[in-house]
Amino acid sequence: MPPKALDYEQLNENVKKVQYAVRGELYLRASELQKEGKKIIFTNVGNPHALGQKPLTFPRQVVALCQAPFLLDDPNVGLIFPADAIAKAKHYLSLTSGGLGAYSDSRGLPGVRKEVAEFIERRDGYPSDPELIFLTDGASKGVMQILNTIIRGAGDGVLVPVPQYPLYSAAISLFGGSLVPYYLEETANWGLDVNNLRQSVAQARSKGITVRAMVIINPGNPTGQCLSEANLREILSFCFHENLVLLGDEVYQQNIYQDERPFISSRKVLLDMGPPISKEVQLVSFHTVSKGYWGECGQRGGYFEMTNIPPKSVEEIYKVASISLSPNVPAQIFMGLMVNPLKPGDISYEQYVRESKGILESLRRRARLMTDGFNSCRNVVCNFTEGAMYSFPQIRLPPRAIEAAKRAGKVPDVFYCLKLLEATGISTVPGSGFGQKEGLFHLRTTILPAEEDMPEIMASFKKFNDEFMEQYEDHRGYSRM
Amino acid sequence: MPPKALDYEQLNENVKKVQYAVRGELYLRASELQKEGKKIIFTNVGNPHALGQKPLTFPRQVVALCQAPFLLDDPNVGLIFPADAIAKAKHYLSLTSGGLGAYSDSRGLPGVRKEVAEFIERRDGYPSDPELIFLTDGASKGVMQILNTIIRGAGDGVLVPVPQYPLYSAAISLFGGSLVPYYLEETANWGLDVNNLRQSVAQARSKGITVRAMVIINPGNPTGQCLSEANLREILSFCFHENLVLLGDEVYQQNIYQDERPFISSRKVLLDMGPPISKEVQLVSFHTVSKGYWGECGQRGGYFEMTNIPPKSVEEIYKVASISLSPNVPAQIFMGLMVNPLKPGDISYEQYVRESKGILESLRRRARLMTDGFNSCRNVVCNFTEGAMYSFPQIRLPPRAIEAAKRAGKVPDVFYCLKLLEATGISTVPGSGFGQKEGLFHLRTTILPAEEDMPEIMASFKKFNDEFMEQYEDHRGYSRM
Numbered sequence: 001m002p003p004k005a006l007d008y009e010q011l012n013e014n015v016k017k018v019q020y021a022v023r024g025e026l027y028l029r030a031s032e033l034q035k036e037g038k039k040i041i042f043t044n045v046g047n048p049h050a051l052g053q054k055p056l057t058f059p060r061q062v063v064a065l066c067q068a069p070f071l072l073d074d075p076n077v078g079l080i081f082p083a084d085a086i087a088k089a090k091h092y093l094s095l096t097s098g099g100l101g102a103y104s105d106s107r108g109l110p111g112v113r114k115e116v117a118e119f120i121e122r123r124d125g126y127p128s129d130p131e132l133i134f135l136t137d138g139a140s141k142g143v144m145q146i147l148n149t150i151i152r153g154a155g156d157g158v159l160v161p162v163p164q165y166p167l168y169s170a171a172i173s174l175f176g177g178s179l180v181p182y183y184l185e186e187t188a189n190w191g192l193d194v195n196n197l198r199q200s201v202a203q204a205r206s207k208g209i210t211v212r213a214m215v216i217i218n219p220g221n222p223t224g225q226c227l228s229e230a231n232l233r234e235i236l237s238f239c240f241h242e243n244l245v246l247l248g249d250e251v252y253q254q255n256i257y258q259d260e261r262p263f264i265s266s267r268k269v270l271l272d273m274g275p276p277i278s279k280e281v282q283l284v285s286f287h288t289v290s291k292g293y294w295g296e297c298g299q300r301g302g303y304f305e306m307t308n309i310p311p312k313s314v315e316e317i318y319k320v321a322s323i324s325l326s327p328n329v330p331a332q333i334f335m336g337l338m339v340n341p342l343k344p345g346d347i348s349y350e351q352y353v354r355e356s357k358g359i360l361e362s363l364r365r366r367a368r369l370m371t372d373g374f375n376s377c378r379n380v381v382c383n384f385t386e387g388a389m390y391s392f393p394q395i396r397l398p399p400r401a402i403e404a405a406k407r408a409g410k411v412p413d414v415f416y417c418l419k420l421l422e423a424t425g426i427s428t429v430p431g432s433g434f435g436q437k438e439g440l441f442h443l444r445t446t447i448l449p450a451e452e453d454m455p456e457i458m459a460s461f462k463k464f465n466d467e468f469m470e471q472y473e474d475h476r477g478y479s480r481m
Numbered sequence: 482m483p484p485k486a487l488d489y490e491q492l493n494e495n496v497k498k499v500q501y502a503v504r505g506e507l508y509l510r511a512s513e514l515q516k517e518g519k520k521i522i523f524t525n526v527g528n529p530h531a532l533g534q535k536p537l538t539f540p541r542q543v544v545a546l547c548q549a550p551f552l553l554d555d556p557n558v559g560l561i562f563p564a565d566a567i568a569k570a571k572h573y574l575s576l577t578s579g580g581l582g583a584y585s586d587s588r589g590l591p592g593v594r595k596e597v598a599e600f601i602e603r604r605d606g607y608p609s610d611p612e613l614i615f616l617t618d619g620a621s622k623g624v625m626q627i628l629n630t631i632i633r634g635a636g637d638g639v640l641v642p643v644p645q646y647p648l649y650s651a652a653i654s655l656f657g658g659s660l661v662p663y664y665l666e667e668t669a670n671w672g673l674d675v676n677n678l679r680q681s682v683a684q685a686r687s688k689g690i691t692v693r694a695m696v697i698i699n700p701g702n703p704t705g706q707c708l709s710e711a712n713l714r715e716i717l718s719f720c721f722h723e724n725l726v727l728l729g730d731e732v733y734q735q736n737i738y739q740d741e742r743p744f745i746s747s748r749k750v751l752l753d754m755g756p757p758i759s760k761e762v763q764l765v766s767f768h769t770v771s772k773g774y775w776g777e778c779g780q781r782g783g784y785f786e787m788t789n790i791p792p793k794s795v796e797e798i799y800k801v802a803s804i805s806l807s808p809n810v811p812a813q814i815f816m817g818l819m820v821n822p823l824k825p826g827d828i829s830y831e832q833y834v835r836e837s838k839g840i841l842e843s844l845r846r847r848a849r850l851m852t853d854g855f856n857s858c859r860n861v862v863c864n865f866t867e868g869a870m871y872s873f874p875q876i877r878l879p880p881r882a883i884e885a886a887k888r889a890g891k892v893p894d895v896f897y898c899l900k901l902l903e904a905t906g907i908s909t910v911p912g913s914g915f916g917q918k919e920g921l922f923h924l925r926t927t928i929l930p931a932e933e934d935m936p937e938i939m940a941s942f943k944k945f946n947d948e949f950m951e952q953y954e955d956h957r958g959y960s961r962m
Binding site for chain 1: 482483485486487488489491492493494496497499501503504505512526528529530531532533536538541542544545546548549551552555557558560561577578579580581582583584585586587618619621622625629630631632633637648651652655656693694724725726761763765775776777778779780781787790791793794797800801803804805806807808809810811812
């Protein structure tokens, strides 16, 4: 038989080039082990509810009522739902045209986009236009759509931090563009040095690549750093001079674990800078209901906001969004609830504050526990997780471990992470999945295991690691930073 | 300033080429008129709940409980939820790992995929493998992913029926492939003639296009025809001999309004045919929770099932699905509930049957009302809607109307539909958005307006149409079929 279109050899080459380590070899092996009955701690993906985080009660009450609007007429509804949840459900149902079962506008419900715009205005101090806000099935879908709009071919480059969240490398491969890496400085707590950006752009140009856009992830994934206002100004100024669209991945804006650098949005800094920069730099910012203290990953809700994008381009983005009709409506309601939360005096306010503070404070403690745990291990150094949901320790693999990995046909950090998984059930992602400097090795783990489990997990990690190092060290020298 | 990457002129040309009429000029104008206070009847998109169809009660109860799992411990829960809904909610929660807020596997929850496989086996009489079933955020996302996997460039062609649902033309443009049209026969109730397929493939080849896949929509959208088993055998045999992947869009499989040709799946016919065809033809079939008597469009739930696709290709498809992490989990539960419905004896069974039969029988009556209504209008002829959710009447526009349209700078059927919208508030989609033979004009409308509103809507249509024809007829001759 001749080859067929869905035979492997015949597939779109861009599809085959895609790599996505967060659900790659390690995850697949962990899933196998789980099937075989081994207890797996899935720290490969920022998926808080999978590790026991409870959903916030109030938004769940509201969305449950929206799913079952017939309950609003039930005389007993007040026995199990508080009055403010009932009122909010009525509010959000009034924003739909036909409830949760009807497609919304392809950009999302106008009423929810208005609430997002009001949130952005309160946050940044500048008005925001709901017509420039598109709701999406999670932030990833929005990132993919914008990259698909920008990338015309292999000559188009996108600046991406290294280490990076592999959504970016995967989407750039899928759309046939070129990833232009810029390195974050591990020794400066994963800081972003604008001189590195200049070098990266110059190198890409020398290869004939037109750099068209730049991605920042703030707070950083997998690196956890929070960008300072001064740093953001440098970045925006760089984008202005180099004529780059800035994609601001700000999905972790609620996840901040230090007080020196609170979250500040790219958009606020851009507008603070005034003309010409504030009028010229094209910015797309992303947010989600999956992170923060919400962690509603499975609902798939997100938005992007466009600044300085011409109306004709916005129309094109709208048109392409229309092909898949509408983002899911329940998650749009979660987004509305997230950006327009309860206020003091509301019946459910105290419970809401107690739950969200509880999650956030625990995450802060876990960030510290994890960093300290890693730094207590032989040949492991780890920057503090200033924000987001991850630790990204450097693992200084002894040469003999690197040789053993080569013999096993594995990248050294994959080798290490597989051994860790088999020994402890801890499912991490090797640093090579995010990019790292040649000869250095890392892994990414979320800080999401339940706080009470954390001491045991870190002890189990330390035991594995220190034995691994003992086994492979030849007491002459290690790979070094 | 130099041009910027998100300026219109600078965008990915494939993005600009996309056309998607279902939410195109007519829809945008209808939305404007609605803002201005005009009452609009949105029949542009198959969105039943937006036109007053009530959701089925039982699945909504189950998903509401899954959203609010804390209710399962509430002593009062039995006052407003039936016991079988409570049991089903517990069942589906047990299939998740962390409830609706946790990402599932990127292919969907294993337990729900198993229920889908069991449904397919009951339907077709052949076992189905859950590992070859991927849940998606609506069927459209699945179609897009498969087309993206197949299309390597402009030299790759996909056979698409004309008229077609513009998801296909839009996605093929976006991924840079070539649409190869094959014409459905309006005079044979939109039947599919395999000779037309051969001609289309020959023509495409003469232009240097490799035809790699074929799309069928059964029941048809916008054309409403149901394919016979004999016809499906011809199609599969054609795919075998021409080495084409078959994409079977079967989202309307529950929407059948005649008894001569019940729905039969492509997969059943394929497997019935035996080797070599049953072992060789690559088939991907699509289904959804948005259509049928469910109409849960806003939830965005769907699946695709792969037959004869090699494991290495399935892995690639899995990898790309992983980039956006997981389909939304609430809609996965709707899918489980749809494929694994209540059984006689269950507490809620009678209500469930009453509701679903009520919707389906009413749709059948509306299909008839609408066809008859169109056929009572001057210069309008309309095939009966055998299945799906649409009428696609031919509008025989008089030459003077065509001239008037040209003077207004509009495609003639767009001109007609805009006038219809302004006069009556009925928001349809011009036939040119789906493709039609040169010189013929159509429109698509859903059969979804509430049954009690139907006589008034059809009267309003007839009044507009007959006056329009009166105005533009010169009593010498019309455009003819």
